Amino acid sequence: MAGHKQIMTLGLLIFFACFISVQRISAETGIRPDIIFAYSNTVFTEVAVKDAAAAMQIYADEISRQLGYSNKMVTYDHLETLISEVRNGNFDLVALPSSLEYLRIRDKVGLELAIGRLKGGKMSHKYLLLTHQNRGYTKLGDLRHRKLTIPKGDRVAQLFLNTTLLREKQGEMQGFFSSIEERAKSSQVLLSVFFGQADACITTDVSFQTMVEMNPQVGKNLKVMASSPELVTQVSVFRKSLREEIKQNVRGLGRSFKKSDRGRQMLLLFKIDDLAPLEDSDLSSIRDLASEYERLKGQR
Numbered sequence: 001m002a003g004h005k006q007i008m009t010l011g012l013l014i015f016f017a018c019f020i021s022v023q024r025i026s027a028e029t030g031i032r033p034d035i036i037f038a039y040s041n042t043v044f045t046e047v048a049v050k051d052a053a054a055a056m057q058i059y060a061d062e063i064s065r066q067l068g069y070s071n072k073m074v075t076y077d078h079l080e081t082l083i084s085e086v087r088n089g090n091f092d093l094v095a096l097p098s099s100l101e102y103l104r105i106r107d108k109v110g111l112e113l114a115i116g117r118l119k120g121g122k123m124s125h126k127y128l129l130l131t132h133q134n135r136g137y138t139k140l141g142d143l144r145h146r147k148l149t150i151p152k153g154d155r156v157a158q159l160f161l162n163t164t165l166l167r168e169k170q171g172e173m174q175g176f177f178s179s180i181e182e183r184a185k186s187s188q189v190l191l192s193v194f195f196g197q198a199d200a201c202i203t204t205d206v207s208f209q210t211m212v213e214m215n216p217q218v219g220k221n222l223k224v225m226a227s228s229p230e231l232v233t234q235v236s237v238f239r240k241s242l243r244e245e246i247k248q249n250v251r252g253l254g255r256s257f258k259k260s261d262r263g264r265q266m267l268l269l270f271k272i273d274d275l276a277p278l279e280d281s282d283l284s285s286i287r288d289l290a291s292e293y294e295r296l297k298g299q300r
Contacts, residue, residue, distance in 0.1 A: 034069035035060070035246060038076055038085065039095035042153055055269035056095070062262050067249050083109045092242050093250065098156050099235045099286050110240035113278040114250065117234045120206035123276055124230040124285070127160040128208055130222045131200045132193055140168050140225065145178045146199035149192040152182040156286065157202045159293055160228040166296035187211060194218055200225065229285045235278055251277040 037060045041049055053073075060071040074091070076082050079101060085091045086109045093114060096102055102111060116123045131137045151157050162172045170176055181198065183189045186207035192198040194217075205227075212219035238247050257263030257275060267274065 033072045035063065035071045035242075035250075036090060036092045037071060037073045037095075038082065038091040038093070039073075040076055040082075040097055042097045051269050055266050058262050058266040058269070062257060062260060062266065063250060063253060065262075066253055066256065066260075067246075069246065079105065086111065086239050089239065089241070092239050092246075093236060094239075095236045096234075097153070098233050099231075099283055100155050100159065100290065102235055102237055103283070103287060103290060111237045112240045112247070113280060113282075114236040114238045114247070115275050116232055116236070116278045116282065117270065117272040118274040118276055119272045120209065121273065122206075122230075123278075123282065124232045125204040125206045126230055127157050127228040128203055128205055128224050129161065129164065129200060129226040130190070130193055130203060130208070131225050132196065133221050133223050135199060137199075137225065140165065140170060143200050143225070144170070144176055147197075148173065148177040148180045149183055149189050149198040149201040150180060151186060151189055151202065152184045154202075154233075156231060156233045159289060160231075161202055163289055163293040163296065164226050164228075166293065166300070171300075190218060190222070194221060228289070231286045231289065232278070232282045233286070235283075 037056065039052075039056055041052065053075075057073055060073050063069065064071045076085065076091075082091065082094060083105055086094070094111075102113070105111065119125070129140075131143070137143060150161070158173065165172055165176055173180060177200075181192070183192065186203055189201045189203050190208065190211050193201045208218075208222075238250075257267060
């Protein structure tokens with residue numbers, strides 16, 4: 001029995017020695033992995049940085065495990081870095097901070113839509129401008145010089161609100177509200193109005209419904225002053241020149257993550273339901289909103 005254990009131990013030592021040797025050789029020879037994943041920490045506003053990094057690594061490893069591809073995970077700080085790295089063929093699959101970044105740079109560098117996130121049973125969501133029932137606000141102009149709370153770093157939320165204000169010839173939010181406070185969590189955004197710390201807030205219909213299910217009083221006490229169309233805001237993109245076989249395989253893999261323990265762990269860390277392939281038509285409403293904003297801004 002002791003001899004058997006020694007043989008097993010020796011076998012494991014040989015295996016790990018070989019594995020480490022292969023990893024070292026790959027690093028020394030500069031062998032490029034099949035897929036290089038890239039993301040900005042600003043992608044995950046409601047997730048701790050460590051959790052986001054763990055979720056992204058699980059995502060990369062699960063794709064590699066299921067499809068047999070080697071991978072590498074990197075982060076980037078600036079959009080200019082992303083453009084440069086994609087042009088140089090160094091980034092293959094990128095999680096963008098929002099779909100607005102994709103619309104902004106897609107003509108500068110070869111990018112192609114990859115995968116979006118499903119939350120609350122859908123890939124898109126509506127933005128809602130909410131106030132408290134007891135404040136008596138009936139129109140947008142009533143909110144001038146009031147306090148606003150918005151999701152931290154959410155450029156699409158800001159686009160929706162600025163476009164809504166410009167439609168009503170109220171200017172943009174920086175000059176309209178007396179103060180604007182950003183909160184990291186959607187629950188904090190909603191509760192700031194519920195408890196009277198702010199006069200209005202911007203949140204999504206999915207976040208609002210989740211909070212109402214937890215506390216029905218939120219639904220009774222808050223009212224919707226304005227609503228956006230359905231918007232796809234979170235996107236991942238491929239480097240367009242990436243091998244077509246890899247792109248198709250990754251797209252097809254999206255909804256199989258629920259079938260594995262690590263995939264479910266990743267979805268839990270991301271706080272989403274699932275992943276699904278993205279089509280260009282999915283971004284039609286946000287393109288229209290961005291175009292309307294530019295048109296209204298030019299008329300001022």
